[in-house]
Amino acid sequence: MISPQRANPQWVDFHCHLDLYKDHEALIAECDREGVATLAVTTTPRAWTRNRELAAHARYVRIALGLHPQLVAEREAELAIFERHLGEARYIGEIGLDAGPRFYASFSAQERVFDRILRLCAEQGGKVLTVHSVRAVAKVLGHIERSFPAERGRVVLHWFTGSAAEARRAASLGCYFSINAEMLRSAKHRKLVAELPADRLLTETDGPFVRRADQPVRPRDVSGTVAALAELRGEPIDITASMIISNLRSLVA
Numbered sequence: 157m158i159s160p161q162r163a164n165p166q167w168v169d170f171h172c173h174l175d176l177y178k179d180h181e182a183l184i185a186e187c188d189r190e191g192v193a194t195l196a197v198t199t200t201p202r203a204w205t206r207n208r209e210l211a212a213h214a215r216y217v218r219i220a221l222g223l224h225p226q227l228v229a230e231r232e233a234e235l236a237i238f239e240r241h242l243g244e245a246r247y248i249g250e251i252g253l254d255a256g257p258r259f260y261a262s263f264s265a266q267e268r269v270f271d272r273i274l275r276l277c278a279e280q281g282g283k284v285l286t287v288h289s290v291r292a293v294a295k296v297l298g299h300i301e302r303s304f305p306a307e308r309g310r311v312v313l314h315w316f317t318g319s320a321a322e323a324r325r326a327a328s329l330g331c332y333f334s335i336n337a338e339m340l341r342s343a344k345h346r347k348l349v350a351e352l353p354a355d356r357l358l359t360e361t362d363g364p365f366v367r368r369a370d371q372p373v374r375p376r377d378v379s380g381t382v383a384a385l386a387e388l389r390g391e392p393i394d395i396t397a398s399m400i401i402s403n404l405r406s407l408v409a
Contacts, residue, residue, distance in 0.1 A: 158195035162213055163193075163216065164191070165191050165192065165193035165216055165401060165404075166190070166191035166192070166397070166401075167190070167191065167192045167359070167376070167379055167397065167400075168192070168193045168194075168358055168359050168360075168378065168380050168400050168401065168404050169187075169192050169193070169194045169195070169225055169317075169360055169361050169363075169375040169378045170193075170194075170195045170286065170312060170314075170358045170359065170360045170404070171194065171195060171197055171249070171286050171314045171334050171360035171361070171362050171365050172194055172196060172197065172360065172361050172362065173196070173197055173198075173199070173310075173362070173363065173364060173365070174187075174194070174196040174207070174217070174375075175203055175207050176194065176323065176362055176364050177372065178236045179226075179258065180210065181210055183374065183375070184196075184210060184211055184214050184217050186374065186375070186376065187216050187217050187375050187376075188214055188215045188216050188217070190375070190376040191244055192215045192216055192244050192361075192375040192376055192378065193216050193401075193408045194216060194218070194268060194375045195218055195219075195220055195230045195247055195249070195286060196211065196217055196218065196219050196220065197220045197222050197249040197250040197286055198219065198220060198221060198222040198249075198250070198347075199222055199223075199224035199227055199236060200222070200223065200227060200231055201221060201222070201223055201234045201235075201237035201238040201240075201241060201251060202223070202234060202237060202382075203222075203228070203379070204219070204221050204237075204241050204244075204245070204292075204396055205302065207230075207243075208244075212236060214259055218247055219245070219247065220222060220245065220247035220249040220250070220286060221238060221241055221242065221244075221245035221247070221248055221249075222236060222248065222249045222250045222251055223238050223251055223273065224250045224251070224255065224288070225250075225251070225252050225253050225254040225259065225262075225266045225269075225270065225288055226254050226258075226259050228262050228265050228266045228269050229259070231264065232265055232268075234271055235269055235272060236274075238273065238383070238386050239276060242277070242280065243280065243372070244277055245248050245283075245336075246255055246282065246283060246284060247283070247284050247285075247286070248273065248283050248284070248285045249276060249285060249286030249287065249288075249308065249314070250286060250287075250288050250314065251269075251270060251273050251287060251288065252270060252286065252288030252289050252292075252296055252314075253266050253267065253270055253288065253289060253290075253292035253295055253296050253299075254266065254288060254289040254290045254291070254292065255290065255291040255292040255295070256290050256291050260352065263292075264354060267295070267299070268316070270296075270299055271299050271302075271303055272315055274300065274303035274304040275304075276336065277304060277307065277308070277309055278303060278304050278305060279310075279352070281309060282308075282309060282379050282409060283308075283309040283310075283334040284309060284310045284312065284408060285304075285309065285310065285311045285312065286312045286314045287300075287311055287312065287313055287316065288315070289313060289314075289316065289317075290317075293313075293316070293317075293318035293319070293322045293326075294308065294318075296313075296328055296406070297329060300329055300331070301329060306329060306330035308386075310330065310361070310407055310408075311329070311330070311331045311332070311334065311390065312331070312332040312334050312358060312407070313326055313332070313333050313334070314332045314334050314360060314362070315334070315336060315338075315339060315360070315362060316334075316339075316352075317345060317348075318346075318348075319348075320348060320351055323348065323351065323352055324384045327352070327353050327356060331356065331358065332356045332357070332358055332403065332407055333352050333356055333357060333358065334358040334359065334360035335349055335357060335358070335360065335385060336359070336360045336361055336362050336366055336379060337361070337366060337368070337373065337377075337380060337381045337384065338362075338366050338380060340381065340384045345351075346388055349388065350388055350389070354389075354399060354405060355402075355406070356403065357399065357403055358400060358404060358407070359381045359382055359385070359387070359401055360378070360379045360381075361374070361375055361377060361378050361381070362377065363377075368380075382397050382400060
């Protein structure tokens with residue numbers, strides 16, 4: 157995402173839907189101004205071209221090519237568009253599986269699409285994936301284990317809410333974890349986050365879906381997540397912030 161030789165971000169937002177904000181273009185400029193290394197995920201391959209054009213000159217914003225599992229029921233045919241653009245994209249997301257009640261009817265199609273994407277990314281190599289795993293962590297990890305070897309790219313589990321055993325399994329597969337403010341609100345999830353490997357932690361907002369004071373969070377608000385994570389870890393904010401930047405550099409090296 158950000159070359160250590162070319163830029164020095166202050167913060168990391170590794171999963172944000174910039175194109176779902178009303179002030180999309182202004183938000184890209186804000187990320188550059190505030191020094192927020194931001195991965196702008198897309199939910200449909202049709203959004204790739206315009207997103208990429210808008211961020212073409214951004215210092216800190218990169219665009220991910222995605223096909224969201226919640227949209228697979230209606231957009232599976234867009235996998236052909238995804239495949240056409242895959243060679244242009246280093247970052248892939250949002251992809252994954254969602255076994256929640258609203259989307260379970262399409263779960264077999266989701267698995268078909270997810271496995272195809274993983275295999276294509278493995279063939280090309282060097283991709284960095286941000287992956288959705290609602291109520292489907294074991295299934296997601298099984299697909300990664302079978303179809304996306306660690307030496308062929310990197311996986312970041314976005315908004316991970318699996319078990320401690322699943323977290324250990326994910327870490328053994330080389331996965332990273334992106335943490336947002338909402339995850340740190342419950343004691344259960346704080347305990348899980350506290351046990352994640354420090355060198356695999358990143359931060360995210362998942363804006364505009366996460367809100368604060370009834371307003372969508374913005375990439376710059378990830379500083380609050382860093383502060384909460386620092387408190388959880390019992391260390392100064394600057395140490396946690398430096399760790400997150402270091403983890404980003406390792407991820408994309």
